Amino acid sequence: MKTYIELHQQLKDEGYFERIALDPTAQFGSEQQPFLGARYLPEILVSENAYSETQIRWRTQPALDGTRYSPVQMQRGGTLMGEFKVDLGNTDTGDEMTGQDHDGLIKLLNQDRDMEGIAQVMRWADNSLLRPHLIKNELQRWQAIVLGQVTRNGSEGYTETVNYHQPAGHRPEVLGGTTGSPAGWYLDTYDPFDDIFAGKEKLASLGFEVSDIICNANLMATLRGNATVATRTSMVRVNDSGQIRGTTGYVSNATINQALADNDLPPVTVYNAGYQTPTGFLRFLDLSDTHDYFIMLGRTTRQWDLVTDFSTRAEPGSGTFDRDAIDPGSLTINSTLGYYGVGRNVGSSGSGRTIFTMTQDKKPKGYYGEAYQAGLPVVTEPEAIYVIRVKRPTAS
Secondary structure, eight states, rough: OOOHHHHHHHHTTTTTHHHHHTTTTTGBSSSSSGGGGGGOOOEOOOOOOOOEEEEOOOOOOOOOOTTSSOOOOOOOOOOOEEEEEEOOOOEEEEEEEOHHHHHHHHHHTTTTOOOHHHHHHHHHIIIIIIIOOOHHHHHHHHHHIIIIEEEEEEEOEEEEEOOOOOTSSOOEOOOBBBBBSSSSGGGGTHHHHHHHHHHHHHHHHHHHHHHHHEEEEHHHHHHHHHHHHHHTTTTEEEEEEEEEEEEEEEOHHHHHHHHHHHTTOOOOOOOOOOETTTTTTEEEEEEOOOEEEEEEEEEEEEEEEEHHOOOOOOOTTTTOGGGGGGGGGGGGSSSOOOOEEOOBBBBOOOOOOOOEEEEEEESEEEEEEEEEEEEEEEEEEEEEEEEEEEEBBBBB
């Protein structure tokens, strides 16, 4: 029978905490609550916490015609997008296991149910130490994609804004009017599809095909409630008297997506994932009290792969993430917009999140832990992002 102190030492010796801290699959969330932003800005371990990222978008050209015995003709092409000064921010969190959870752990250990005890400790570490960072990273991803800026909030009201390159015309605003006299997407005679088609044309003019469309549930409900959108799903039928009648069916998400498909556009992904705050629940796309966002993303040639883009660190006496435990082929992502850079913490020999835990004998007995990281999203394809900022109607 192990004591909770002996169990903790076993977890440290076998690298359990190190493995969850460095697990690159954790950033994608769970099946019940996926983190969609990680698909577009996945984590990459970077060796420096401050560096210059040169944003280059290469345009692949067709092969040149030649003869059977001619030498290979060299060709190069590309467009320099600019340079981004990366200065990773620092985040940290700490927690201790509740007395009730600790009593439950002691009960398991007294019954020689060590594996269940390990699972309980790791659930605590995952929920209390790792997940706060994953949520913060996901929020910063959507700030970078949607707003073109990330806000860092420190102690005593300190605020710092990181601005990203915002190409002209990629974040148009649609006015919302007032509750008594709505405008834009809230006005029945207004056609939101005109704005959507404008986004498609803007991306196409830069060589991008629209690969993804994302918005929150509120904006999707606005589309469903728009009378002009409803006419796009209307049908014509002949009644028993031979008269032609127009009918408008129920405007569902599926009917809107069919209208988009008829215009060579992908379906809308309604993204409702969020996080708890001291004042209530917020969704990742609830980035403003005044606007909702219709996000259109272009297909890029950038790719993220576990084997080539996520190199875990190895520290003496600690475990590392076991790549052999998963299929690397299942962790290849095409058409990314950049990455989320995770740097090196103070005192660490390599890059990646750090989780520190210890046992405590003070009341209540149990585990104490803290986790910290240096990170920042880096957008390397700013021209592939098009965001329609739909202003909500204000009180009249």
